[in-house]
Amino acid sequence: MQLFFKKLKENAILPTRATAQSAGADLYACLDEPVLLKAGETSMIPLGIACQPSEEGTVILIFPRSGLASKNGITLANAVGVVDSDYRGEWKVPLHNISQQDFVIEHGMRIAQAVLMPVPFPEIVETASLDMTGRGENGFGSSGI
Secondary structure (H helix, E strand, O other), X not given: OOEEEEEOOOOXXXXXXXXXXXXXXXXXXXXXXXXXXXXXXXEEEEOOEEEEEOOOOEEEEEEEOHXXXXXXXXXXXOOOXXXXXXXXXXXXXXXXXXXOOOEEEOOOOEXXXXXXEEOOOOOOOOXXXXXXXXXXXXXXXXXXX
């Protein structure tokens, strides 16, 4: 499996894995000037790259970087981003500042991480009934804390 990346901007940085066993590849901000992310605000940060997986049946999931989130309160506005295997446009990351402090995003800063996952494509079938289970229709919180 390979991920083919195209730089859309000359100053873009291709994703990198921090270690040989890293599940995610770090994604880098591609900016002409720093972006001030004020407390409580969201900003769409461009990466300057587009991608094509070598195989169909995959998805690239974009997650926050744990250090950036836990130390600075910078996370993804959409919790987890989804890049479909047939998308060829520029990747962008909606960063949200959940802290009480303003934060500056600089060019080349590692702002998120991408994880490649297989995706089954199930057939969607309407049915009049579903099997009964021990949980049944018990919803949020029904299994305890």
